[in-house]
Amino acid sequence: MTTSSSAGQSRRDFLFVATGAVAAVGAAAAAWPLVAQLNPDASTIAAGAPIEVDLSPIAEGQDIKVFWRGKPIFISHRTKKQIEEARNVNVASLPDPQPDSARVKEGHDQWLVVIGICTHLGCVPIAHEGAYDGFFCPCHGSVYDTSGRIRQGPAPSNLPVPPYAFISDSKIKIG
Amino acid sequence: MSGPSTFQPKNPVLKWIERRLPIFGLVHSSFVAYPTPRNLNYWWTFGGILSFMLGVQIVTGVILAMHYTPHADLAFNSVEAIVRDVDYGWLLRYLHSNGASMFFIAVYIHMLRGLYYGSYKEPREILWILGVIIYLLMMATGFMGYVLPWGQMSFWGATVITNLFSAIPYFGESIVTLLWGGYSVGNPTLNRFFSLHYLLPFVIAGVVVLHVWALHVAGQNNPAGVEPKTSKDTVPFTPYATIKDAFGLACFILFFFWFVFYIPNYLGDPDNYIPANPGVTPPHIVPEWYYLPFYAILRSIPDKLAGVVAMFSAILVLAFLPWLDSSKTRSMRYRPLAKQCFWIFVGVCLGLGYLGAKPPEGVYVIAGRILTACYFAYFLIVLPILSRIEKPRAVPNSIADDVLGKKKSVVASALAVIGVVGLLALDSGSTARASDHGSTPPSMSWSFAGPFGKFDQGQLQRGYKVYKEVCAACHSMNLVHYRNLTDPGGPGLSVAQAEALAAEIQVKDGPNDAGDMFERPGRIADKFPSPFPNENAARAANGGAAPPDLSLMAKARGYERGFPQFIFDAFTQFQEKGPNYIHALLTGFEDTPPEGFKLPDGSTYNRYFPGHAMKMPNVLSDDQVTYDDGTPQSVDQYAKDVAAFLMWAAEPKLEERKRLGFQVMIFMVILAGLLYFTKRAVWADAH
Ligand code: FES
Numbered sequence: 001m002t003t004s005s006s007a008g009q010s011r012r013d014f015l016f017v018a019t020g021a022v023a024a025v026g027a028a029a030a031a032w033p034l035v036a037q038l039n040p041d042a043s044t045i046a047a048g049a050p051i052e053v054d055l056s057p058i059a060e061g062q063d064i065k066v067f068w069r070g071k072p073i074f075i076s077h078r079t080k081k082q083i084e085e086a087r088n089v090n091v092a093s094l095p096d097p098q099p100d101s102a103r104v105k106e107g108h109d110q111w112l113v114v115i116g117i118c119t120h121l122g123c124v125p126i127a128h129e130g131a132y133d134g135f136f137c138p139c140h141g142s143v144y145d146t147s148g149r150i151r152q153g154p155a156p157s158n159l160p161v162p163p164y165a166f167i168s169d170s171k172i173k174i175g
Numbered sequence: 176m177s178g179p180s181t182f183q184p185k186n187p188v189l190k191w192i193e194r195r196l197p198i199f200g201l202v203h204s205s206f207v208a209y210p211t212p213r214n215l216n217y218w219w220t221f222g223g224i225l226s227f228m229l230g231v232q233i234v235t236g237v238i239l240a241m242h243y244t245p246h247a248d249l250a251f252n253s254v255e256a257i258v259r260d261v262d263y264g265w266l267l268r269y270l271h272s273n274g275a276s277m278f279f280i281a282v283y284i285h286m287l288r289g290l291y292y293g294s295y296k297e298p299r300e301i302l303w304i305l306g307v308i309i310y311l312l313m314m315a316t317g318f319m320g321y322v323l324p325w326g327q328m329s330f331w332g333a334t335v336i337t338n339l340f341s342a343i344p345y346f347g348e349s350i351v352t353l354l355w356g357g358y359s360v361g362n363p364t365l366n367r368f369f370s371l372h373y374l375l376p377f378v379i380a381g382v383v384v385l386h387v388w389a390l391h392v393a394g395q396n397n398p399a400g401v402e403p404k405t406s407k408d409t410v411p412f413t414p415y416a417t418i419k420d421a422f423g424l425a426c427f428i429l430f431f432f433w434f435v436f437y438i439p440n441y442l443g444d445p446d447n448y449i450p451a452n453p454g455v456t457p458p459h460i461v462p463e464w465y466y467l468p469f470y471a472i473l474r475s476i477p478d479k480l481a482g483v484v485a486m487f488s489a490i491l492v493l494a495f496l497p498w499l500d501s502s503k504t505r506s507m508r509y510r511p512l513a514k515q516c517f518w519i520f521v522g523v524c525l526g527l528g529y530l531g532a533k534p535p536e537g538v539y540v541i542a543g544r545i546l547t548a549c550y551f552a553y554f555l556i557v558l559p560i561l562s563r564i565e566k567p568r569a570v571p572n573s574i575a576d577d578v579l580g581k582k583k584s585v586v587a588s589a590l591a592v593i594g595v596v597g598l599l600a601l602d603s604g605s606t607a608r609a610s611d612h613g614s615t616p617p618s619m620s621w622s623f624a625g626p627f628g629k630f631d632q633g634q635l636q637r638g639y640k641v642y643k644e645v646c647a648a649c650h651s652m653n654l655v656h657y658r659n660l661t662d663p664g665g666p667g668l669s670v671a672q673a674e675a676l677a678a679e680i681q682v683k684d685g686p687n688d689a690g691d692m693f694e695r696p697g698r699i700a701d702k703f704p705s706p707f708p709n710e711n712a713a714r715a716a717n718g719g720a721a722p723p724d725l726s727l728m729a730k731a732r733g734y735e736r737g738f739p740q741f742i743f744d745a746f747t748q749f750q751e752k753g754p755n756y757i758h759a760l761l762t763g764f765e766d767t768p769p770e771g772f773k774l775p776d777g778s779t780y781n782r783y784f785p786g787h788a789m790k791m792p793n794v795l796s797d798d799q800v801t802y803d804d805g806t807p808q809s810v811d812q813y814a815k816d817v818a819a820f821l822m823w824a825a826e827p828k829l830e831e832r833k834r835l836g837f838q839v840m841i842f843m844v845i846l847a848g849l850l851y852f853t854k855r856a857v858w859a860d861a862h
Binding site for chain 2: 012015016018019022023026029033034036037038039041042043044046047049057
């Protein structure tokens, strides 16, 4: 008598746990689309396709700003002096050590292409300002050098280099 | 919500909170310990179902609002972008649009239950009136929500419904102007409707709290209609009512998801897939099915003001029900005459709904008037008189007695099924008008029909070829982009193929740095090109009739299936009216119109076109488009292929929808089964 009722009891418990578990799985699965819809939609992704930029109008010492995926991309045509400055640093002493050669394309030393978004909290730095002849962020005073590397201020890392490639000497494809 | 609770949490943190805010006690007394009559049947689960549906509508609605643009020029396309581009956007939109219908199905069942079991009687009058207020708010919310996609039915529905207020003497016109924010329905109207559509659900939620509060003060009514007397008459809300509600809800979700995943456009109107056009009224305007009975009442009164008054009175009369029906016996179970009249009344409502979808002419008008009279007679004559003269049967002494003497009633469930089918029957809205003057297109067999339907990639590619080489000369497809050709569940082109196709066209871009517009080769992010720069140019080049955009053509056209066929369509998942119609149209041209038909100049005779005189000439001929895969190059085949292609263009997520639908249905069947057995186990010791 007792055995059968305790067996019935455990069968019931199993049923309750199984039902609860399945319902919980269902609730979790239902949450998935509600979160997934926050992702960039297909048209946004399609609009984020690579762009081509013609470099020929940019004179030495000048820089331009283009937009890719809604982000400003700085393209600087660096002077000899700026390149020198970028090369003549003790890389190990930098907050985010990275040689200049790792931040430009080989054979195209004069072109610096970086995402112009301060790595501190996302403001857009101003080119040709600050103590290092590179970029200065007006928000909280981060200073970047001519290679876009962080030198001073609260930003933790260098200005990121977007994926890009030279399709000819005067044309790049970003993305 | 019924006074201070004796609930005492053990956990010290909960204790600390409880002393300052007795929220756990409130929840415990309202949803755990709350005594609920032990004889409640499944009709009582619809309260919980309605709360769930309100939640679904609010959650999906808040999300849709993240992607929707409330602007007259952008709204229609932004809704389509949700369905096409947003992750699971099609699911969220179909949940929301079908959710509105489910909400109303549930509320009608909930109301009829109240009507049948006398749930409005003393001491539940306020509870009932709050319910009527919720219903009115729901109608307003549903109406404004229907306006937001800014299709033809949205626009003309908004025009007709707002014009109802112009019937009010003296102030009518000013009220209508205030509603519109302009001289006609337009962008300001859309903006304010969007704002209010977002607001009202929260107002509903507020009134629902009052409704539940009043319910918990008066206690639930029950099928016997006698108040609980001893603790033997009740069971605690949790687990008994909770698990029963959960099972009822799971079954309702199965029903709901059948629509969402398999026949998402069944309850909608094809005309609403045509963008709003203030210059052309659709030949036959019908509101959403849930308003049809009241629409029928409106139309059956030949006077403008009286019609509007009758329509609103038809709802407001419900609020007076507690005083119109003075019978002391609550449940109609024990009132044989009232019970019969109740079922006649249900029939009257269904009949009115049916008539609301029919054109207001001939016998329909007369029938409408008779049923309108019956509707009001039920409340104003039948119930007041019956409650005085009818001798009710003896009610059981207590709920416990009722439970013991109960026989399972199959009749009620059979009637439920009939009721649901009847509600479906109201939906002549989705039956289109092609048959008004045309013959019915033959039903073709389509690879994408049915629960496991899939597009035939080869057919979509051929259809695209026909579109590109023939249709695209006059018709745009503004919602379809080259990238879509590579999407899963589509024609299955490779990215390189789509890029090559896109590069064939020139797209206007700019301005460049010099400020000039320039032409560049197309990219896969570009949409299909339009043959004409604007609508006026399209009209001028085509003898006055602009060739319509084809993106949604396969969902924007349909034809009458007739009663009872369209009810079976809900079960067989028939969703292929559009492709059938397109195929029929393309093969339905006749060189010589039948005897006695006067064909206007510049038109072609088409057997399936409404009115038969079509501005579009017969453009297809055998061997016109070359197929590389050996498919016969006949007009019939071209028509089939392009119809399938247009179906994909209109419903690009069809495969994903059906695939996910199958998984979800299986899951829900398992969950419902588990809930059923759990419910039995829980209730086993209550009997
Ligand atoms: S955001 Fe640039 S320094 Fe803070």
